[in-house]
Amino acid sequence: MQLKHPAVAGTLESSDVQVTIHPNNGMGLDIRIESIVKAQFGDAILETVREVLAAFGVTDASVQINDKGALDWVIRARMQAAICRGVERSFDWEGEGV
């Protein structure tokens, strides 16, 4: 899936995560993670981000994660929202979210 334009989801509130994605046509994935729990959960966050991108078939994107200690479900939801906004479609409750 191709990102059409930059998109943001989430906030910088405690226990939330702000996901910003940009198209990165033909350049692959560029994922940057800032997190208050990076030492303990940095790898887990990266894995989740990659998983959601793969579920949507997004292969080219620059992703900035600014995490304030969000649980995995929250990171997943914010990623899904950001991608849907970036590709201008609504979330398929029977597709990627299942």
Added chain:
Amino acid sequence: MPVNAVGRELPERIGNYIVKPYQGINAPEPTSKKVVSNRVLTLRPAGGSKVIGTLEEAIEASGLQDGMTISFHHSFREGDLIVGQVLTAIRNLGIKDLRFAPSAVVNIKNPSIVDFVRDGTITRIEASGIRGELGDAVINGLMDEPVILRTHGARPRAIEAGELEIDVAFIGASAADEYGNATGQIGPNACGALGYSFIDATSAGKVVVITDYLVNYPCVPASISQQYVDYVVVVEQIGIPEKIGAGATRMTRNPRDLMIAKRIADVIAASRLFENDFSFQTGAGSISIACTNYLAERMEERGIKARFALGGITANIVEIFNKGLVKVLEGSQSFDAVAARAIVEHPNIVEIDNAVYSNIYGKGCMLDKLNFGVLTALEVDVDFNLNILTGSSGEMMGGLGGGPDVAAGSDISIAALPIVRGRTPSVVNKVFTICTPGETVAMVVTEAGIALNPRHKHYEMLRDDMGKTDLKIVSIESLRQLAESFTGKPKQIECTDKVVCIVEYRDGTVIDVIRQIKR
């Protein structure tokens, strides 16, 4: 490496510090019996005044030299302007290599304590806690010598055992007279009780009182007596009133914290020890304050009055005192302006020496008389050990305070915490730093249930009392599993071998050490 009674591996020596491993809850007999004090007989001709022009002059007169030990109290909290002024004066005089031994390090800025470590004015620190910029710098290896952290009860013990000999004590006072009688209770920058500086006044080689409010002789009330004071310095300002009154205390609106607070009150009310003339200490954290209010409701419903409440006094404890629900408040510190004033206004709200509050080697202490003690914690492990110092990402978060003392002294010690904070689980297999041994923690109260500690002295009684209620009792392991199911399994924080903090238990043994975080 020796292993102590809570399973922590400790070096035998850390520099010049010889490690005495923690042996369990039965504290050892003191090795020497005579109280050590640096106080000296001092003949003073009649008349005159002890007021001396500037801090620099007082420091010179005190004979402070390189390598000596200086002390402060922390009763002005974040509003403290004394520590910064004194350290700046010491730096101006070129005195270096000092041991800085306040009752707790307040997080002062401009100047920051870190500046005085970097320029060599301070080379050793011994306190109840270090936080903020200094805490972060220390845990990342700022100092060559490890910081020694002691509970409120452990500090007077160390002083009187001769392990922490104070050369010069600087005691900030919101009012004082020219002969050194001093108090925290009156004046524009009143902070209330000065309970942490009594031991400094009676044990230091020289005592300098610093005030911005010189009153006519004699200063009444006087918490610090003239007989211990060598010099009085009048400075422009000793503190920032709004920050002095805004200490650890805040009222929470967080529904989860309120739920935990309410549960603690339910637990106390369900105990057979909740009867007329009971005693309690709820503390000054946000959960604690809410808990005090719920407890007052239960007391009113059942017509039960408490004999006394202990520890740091807050406005809401004063409020329930005024309702007649508590007969006596015994406080070593006052957390806000209302609590500070209350000591002057009510004969049954009493300022106490921190040593009588918490030192077990002072022929018994007041917190041994507590029925209920509420403890807040950053982490608890499946053995009920509490961490109140370090965040699980390896950052210094707080101070030991009196928590470990309260846990050991009270009949029922109740640890209150949510099972997760953000993505960080707070019920874990092993806490990052053990501060309070699990054996002294009767139960853990969380939003997901209450876990009773089978190894606690009153386990059977608690199990029977709680069994008669519909309170949700769960195992500590199930809380740990639930927390991990929310957060995932955290990767362990890696440390180097360098010990940056030594955590002393109230009996002077080492319960844990904090090693430098690998970044």
